[in-house]
Amino acid sequence: MIATAPPLALQAPQLMTTPPLLTMTGVSRRYGDVVALRDVSATVYPGEVLGIVGESGSGKSTLLRMMNLEDMPDAGDYRLALPDLPGNLFDLDRFARRMLCATRIGIVYQNPHLGLLMKHTSSGNVAERLLIAGERSFAALRGRAREALDASEFPLDRMDARPLELSGGMQQRVQLAKAIALEPVLLLLDEPTTGLDVSVQALVLDTLKRLQRDRAMTIVIVSHDLGVIRTMADRVMVMRRGRVVEQGLADQIFQDPQHDYTQQLVHAKL
Template identity: 50%
Template sequence: MAFNQDNWLLRVRNLTKIYGEPNERTLAQTGPEFGSNICPETESIVACADISFDLYPGEVLGIVGESGSGKSTVVKMLYFDLEKTFGAAWLKPYNDGLSDILQESNQRKRYIRNNLMGMVYQNPRDGLNFGFSSGGNIAEKLIMAGQMNVGNIRARASDLLNKTEVPVQRMDNRPGTFSGGMQQRVQISKAIANNPPLLFLDEVTTGLDVSVQAKVLDLIRELQTDLGIAMIVVSHDLSVIRMLTDRVMVMKNGRIVESGLTDQILQDPQHEYSQLLVSSLL
């Protein structure tokens, strides 16, 4: 898939998250070449550092790496769940891409989240309100984006549940009465309720049975094809990355060690860590 270089949707530069008190040598003493993201002098933890990339409309970008590599931290900063330490990000549909969204006020960040982004977490409890019905969860997202017509909201919830293969007659049931796979499908419905141009998926199939995983992945791929949503897919599972993504970034110890087209990385990985990941898939 070819993308117009000027037509970016999301631009990220030097995104960095450090826990603890770093010193001026922290970044130079951590990373894949040291086999650690913990600063030997200050014991501060570099969750991720110098993450830069562009994402294009309709593109699916994968971020892959072992547990603790920093991949989930990247999307959580972009979705405003975590504060950055350094770095900047611009989203084209917001102020024509002229404002660094990470510098905006909390009120503006809420607007961006509710109108221009969706997030599907590994654990549905992080993305759903278990005190609301499944339809109520979708309504919550729509209301936060300023929609108030009850009939329209209910119709949209029915349509989304139908699209994600959740029985519409269970719209008034709470997510706690659903299976894990069905909870994920409700969470996906909620995340795409406002047709956001950008969707984050953080380890969405981890913990699901293999057959349920396949159904959830099929659903995501179908939605991407139908709606053309750009996605960032975080996973430690290369088979998920291979199925969903156009391009992939490989992370280790908080840094990107390799990036490129998914087929290219999976067929001919250059970095030794990427080679190790790919050989474990074979």
């Protein structure tokens, strides 16, 4: 290891006058002796794509689950710029958390079993989201499910197939349709293309990019795959052992990584 002259410290935003959509401050979480997150802070601005990279055990997926309020931290503050929910979202009761996740946040997991009922129809999986939000008309449910599946570039002639019968890429499209059906303010992607064939992966990423561009969606994407992050993200956060070691504009992180660990990651990429 060598002594590193600290890079110039960056200033607070001056030109960006819109407040961040997502602000997380000082989030820490231990599981027994394992420290999963140490004092992690993050901000995401409206319409921005934040990429989080790191190897297994870096805490990146734990952080994403916190953003989806699936897990509570030992300490920390989490806010979304929603007029009806001004406080720390970690303080909400279980019911309010569940409603918030169902109606305002969408998530796509690496493992489709986590996001989908495998034996229900694909359209039913998407409609379930709408039911939670209070939609009761069968025609409206089916119409909106169809719309969301179409936007996710899912072949509509298969909308009544069960996820069980679908390929991995198609399962991810159903998850995506479910995630965007209610036009969430925040879309969370947890290794959404990991495990797919390379060509299928490219198509799913392309769909995600297209949706992001057309709807100016705010996205947080977690991946160990730098290629995925490079394709998707405007800004990148690098995590290791539960800490953020470096963050910056995506091109800067890839072209001029500052931290020893980020340099290893970038140089190890094929």
